[in-house]
Amino acid sequence: MNKTKLWFGLLILLLISIWAITPFWFGRIDFIKVNPMIYNYTEHHSCHITITEPTVILRMDDVRVYSTPVESLIDEVLDNNISIVLGVIPRDLEQDKQIVSYLNKIKKDPRVEIAQHGDNHDRSDFFISEENLIKGNTKIQELIGVVPISYIPPFNEIDQKSLGYIEQHFKVISMKNGVIKEGRIAEISETIGSFYYGNNSDVSNGKVFLDCADSLSKYNLCVVTIHPQEWGLTKLENFEDFRDLLFKLKQLNTTFSTFNKVVYCEE
Numbered sequence: 001m002n003k004t005k006l007w008f009g010l011l012i013l014l015l016i017s018i019w020a021i022t023p024f025w026f027g028r029i030d031f032i033k034v035n036p037m038i039y040n041y042t043e044h045h046s047c048h049i050t051i052t053e054p055t056v057i058l059r060m061d062d063v064r065v066y067s068t069p070v071e072s073l074i075d076e077v078l079d080n081n082i083s084i085v086l087g088v089i090p091r092d093l094e095q096d097k098q099i100v101s102y103l104n105k106i107k108k109d110p111r112v113e114i115a116q117h118g119d120n121h122d123r124s125d126f127f128i129s130e131e132n133l134i135k136g137n138t139k140i141q142e143l144i145g146v147v148p149i150s151y152i153p154p155f156n157e158i159d160q161k162s163l164g165y166i167e168q169h170f171k172v173i174s175m176k177n178g179v180i181k182e183g184r185i186a187e188i189s190e191t192i193g194s195f196y197y198g199n200n201s202d203v204s205n206g207k208v209f210l211d212c213a214d215s216l217s218k219y220n221l222c223v224v225t226i227h228p229q230e231w232g233l234t235k236l237e238n239f240e241d242f243r244d245l246l247f248k249l250k251q252l253n254t255t256f257s258t259f260n261k262v263v264y265c266e267e
Contacts (some may be wrong), residue, residue, distance in 0.1 A: 031091075040147050047171050047186040047265040052214045055253040057083060057223045059174060059190065061117055061152060062101075064089040065096040070228040073242060078111060080246050083256040085174075087117030090136035094142055103144050105182045113258035115150035115174075125154045130165040137169065140142060149259065150174060150259040156190060172259040180219055191215040193225040194245060199260040205241070209248040216254065221262075222248065 028203035035136070058077065063070055063086045069185040075082045093100060106112050118125035119136035140148055147172040158166065166173055167185045192211040194203050212222035231242050249256075 013220075030050075032257070040141065041248070044176075045266050046182070046184060047263055048182050049180065049186050049188065049221075049262055050264055051220050051262050053220070055221050055251070055257050056212065056216075056249055056252060056254045057085060057257055057259065058088065058249070059115075059152065059223055059225045060228065061083045061087040061154075061225060062089065062227045062229060063087060063099070063120070064121065065092045065099065067096075067228050069076065069231060071102050072239070073226075073228055073231060074106065074112075076239075076242065077246065078106070078109065080250065081111070081224070081256075082246060082249070083111040083258050083261075085115050085150065085152075085258050086152055087114045087115050088140055088144070088148075089117050089119075089121045089154075090139040091120045093139060100143050107144055107146050111256075111258070114140065114144060114146045114148055114259050115151065115152050115172075115259065116148040117152045117169075118154040121154045123155075126157055126162070127159045128162045129169075130163070133162075133165050133169060149263075158185045168231070171265045172266060174223065174259065174265050176221075178215060180221060185267075186259075188221070188223060188262070190225045191222045193227075195227060195230045205248050208245060209251070212249065213252060216252065222252075222254075 027040070027065060032047065060070075060074070060077075066250045074086070088103070103114065107114060116137055119128060119132045124132075137148060139267060151166050151170040151172070152174050153166075158173075158175070170185060172188060174188045175187065175189045177189055179187050181187040192203065192208055192215075194205075194208055195201070197202060212224060215222040226245075231239060
């Protein structure tokens, strides 16, 4: 009889214990369900470049935390009714509420495309892992609310294995040497940049104009790369020089566009 009472008591104690911990575990499961990592991308199979008229794409790399004078430059571009692709660096982006707020303000402008420019923006991005690629993309989605479909490798270079990851998650890659190529991913590379980072020297606005005109005659497309820091430091904040660059690009009498507008991908 005593043994029966003992086993019955142990059974009751076990049931009470199960009842006590059940809400905790269900709560943990619910927490995991309602707080997943936000990440979206569109599955695609082949991408095509559709350019029917002479087109210039202005690509601004190095839009990053505490980036100056990025807002003034972008505002000037839009005031001139020029489209622009912004290569955003995810690293520490959440720390700069001003740039995040600004990007959220302009993200719906049809002339603006938000692209991803690496993750840390250092040499590690040459061998970027799929995990870090997605981590950076996810941060842009969470902070700015857009899904980047274009990837700009820092220093315009990427390892072949990392390129395979990019092809899975992006529709466009933009590197260097004026490559224009369709396939699993569309490659629309830089025609000319406005600064030589190899030897820290300016590229004249006249050369940008002539190289862009030459590319337009050959491919109907020109991609000009600029960086905010060029006008904040290396060009001694010569804002008139930037205005002159925009003026010369407008003299080409072309359409200004973005990567996402000239690429069509089959789902």
